[in-house]
Amino acid sequence: MRNNRPARESRPPLPGGLREMLAIALPMVVSHASETAMIFVDRLFLSRLGTVPMSASMAGGLASFMMMTFFIGLIGYATALVAQYLGAGRKEICARVVTQTLFVALLAYPLILSGRPLVHRLFAVSGIAPAQLIQQQAYFDILLYGAVLVLLRTCLSSFFSGIGRTRVVMLSALVAMLVNIAANYVLIFGRFGLPALGIRGAAIGTLLGSFCALLVLLAAYLGRGTRREFEVVSALRFDGAVMKKLLRFGSPAGVEMFLNLLAFTLMILLFHSHGPATATAVTIVFNWDMVSFVPLIGIQIGVVSLVGRYLGAGRPEVAERAARSGLKMGWAYSSVILILFVFLPGPLVTIFAPAAPDAVYAQAAPLATVMLRLAAFYVLADAVMLVCSGVLRGAGDTFWAMCISVAMHWLLLPVLYLALKVLRLPPQTAWLVQIFLFLAFSVIFYLRYRSGRWKFLQVVGEG
Template sequence: MEKQPMTESLTLSSPRSARPGGLREMLAVALPMVASQACETAMMFVDRLFLSRLGTADMSASMAGGLTAFMMMTFFIGLIGYATALVAQYLGAGRKEYCPRVITQALLLALAAYPLILAARPLAHGLFAASGIPPAQLEPQQAYFDILLYGALLTLLRTALAGFFSGIGRTRVIMISTLVAMVVNIAANYVLIFGHLGFPALGIRGAALGTLLAGFCALLVLAGAYWGRSIRREFAVGAALRFDREILGKLLRYGYPAGIELFLNLIAFTLMILLFHGHSPATASAVTIVFNWDMVSFVPLLGIQIGVVSLVGRHLGAGRPDIAQRAARSGLKMALTYSSLILILFVAFPAQLVGFFAPVAADAVYAEAAPLATVMLRLAAFYVLADALMVVFSGVLRGAGDTFWAMCISVAMHWLLLPALYLALKVFHLPPQTAWLALIFLFLSFSAVFYLRYRAGHWKRLRVVGDS
């Protein structure tokens, strides 16, 4: 028999005066996650900024290699990451002792996934070889990819433990762990890439090693908080260290669409990047610069999405779809405010943003890439508000358990973009900026689809923790 919802759990870790589902509660949960995602963005941004000082080939190699390494982990990141919604729903239903049980199953999945990820390494090398990447970029790209892939277990374990804290709404712990990672990453990369403090200059390999060291430090922070006395006592963490077939089944049932979605989307996105990179060195450089800034606009929105998933899941678990909808509206206000600022930045200062990535020495490839990147960055302003809509509405659906539908639409979107880009660049031989504009207009249409699914209201009637 299900326990009755606990009303006090609805505002856990939020100010007592905050209106449930209101902007203050959303800010309390989402702002630390926005800060956390901003730190993650800063790490990747600074990596590529440092590497751009070595030349455009290393900068482009870090983007393509890093994306491919992440792509190899994405199914399991999406699957394990659904722990956030499941923990939130158990908390909302007043079953706090089940929250760490979810994390135990997520940790077991992380351990099982690691050898499978490593076994797929040769496939990525084959993809690199077949993509037509210039030799000057190919070797450092493979080296960067290999090092990151060997550290995949750190990413999976971090995802599992972060799911607990985001699910219960104590997202400051995640923010602190990511802040530590950012400081370690920037310092380690400065030392290892350029060879300071007596260390050899390792170039792009140093960037990858610095990323792994940062991930390890972040994992230590999360593990320390999870096993700390307060959490251990409140949630009976020790008693949860056991296999639970029912909870593992829920995690697999509701998490696999998120995993498939993330995996297939990253394959499509990586192939799109490789298509651009195979066009010419200048196009590769321009696209790398644009997507670095696009990452600045998009990744912090994922922090808002985690807040939406957490609060929607919690309030639906407590049987309050009205408050869950209020939380969705609060998340949308945050997302649109942030994206509006990014839109102004992209429209008003594209040349200055591109100039951040100018190599120290004169570079003919950069000289050709900079005007192209400026045009593409200004065009990117068209879809930043659509990003906000799609991130929030897809977060609502995931928090409610409507993960299969969200997967279908998101995957369809990305795999329609891929042939459109192929036709534009390889068949019709359109300029890269024209192909980019076509992608943007296709992307805009899909944000409306997510809104229509949200507006239909099916998600309000779903229950995850109440089924067997």
């Protein structure tokens, strides 16, 4: 009798179900968690040197990433495009999408570097303390010179995410994390006879990790199996039709990422200009907020991949099931973060205490503890917003998603300025106002998803 019963494990996963979503999204969650760990450990190591280098690395790192975001968003849409071509049974075009993204990346690099003087000017007028400003510029410059590594990684990661081979992306991110942490330990503190480079060592370690991750992705992309299955060699040419689709649907995502991160960077600079204690508190809070938020992007990529694939195959009901699976994963992860933020904010803040007694940290720690506990209000809403926006992007509803997301971030900025500079409210009150705005925009994304319009959009059906 037992032998006649099919084993539960042998059943194929339900299309769009939780098992399939886990198979796609979990490696991406690990991948983004690895990227988070790189940044987190950078700031943790730098916090041992004092509050100034830690705060400088946050503002400088955000600014360097901001300079790349338009092109990262544009190139990153290749995930949805590759997924839809794969779902439509047109494998030969998937690698052509990658080639077009490589062209974009190489053309983008000199444009990104040309914006360096503008960011230096922005730093200078933001009112940041001179001691932080010097280190912030040094960290920003080194990371900006390595921007091409990030762009090329995005090209190849988007391909593997789109075809569902997310373990390759996970492996590359794990390699980047391990190399980065080891290099940072050696370069920041000057181990094994090398000079202690401080914040410059942290930036160099980040570039070394990114370079090693790119090598892993290249090896997988140029491997014999991938070359044959997706006709990689013959795809190394310009394709006007594919480039047009990439620019049409990817540009809104790129504009969205750039404008959002610009607004977010200005927000951070505004908090930092409030004083060293506020700068330290906000840096600590956003280090943990990154732990809460960035792994959810891995779930979002899984949603984009599966929704794009099943809509490309003409199966909107399965795409909707994939969206629900993404929400379950997001809520499960965010629930753990919520518990940590509510019950353990003090110990989470103490992790970033400098090695030597520091008066600025002593002022910042109580403020950071309050702000971290308040952050628990929006962690579940973050999961809803990211999953719903992933559904819209996978379906091609990128322009609407861009408009709402940009409006949200640019509304946060004047509200924060009014609270801190005009009304002179304490930082924790200004932070609470920002949280309520986060919650409101999460509701708007959910309502757009619930409308169901995204099920009837068409991206790869023409041409």
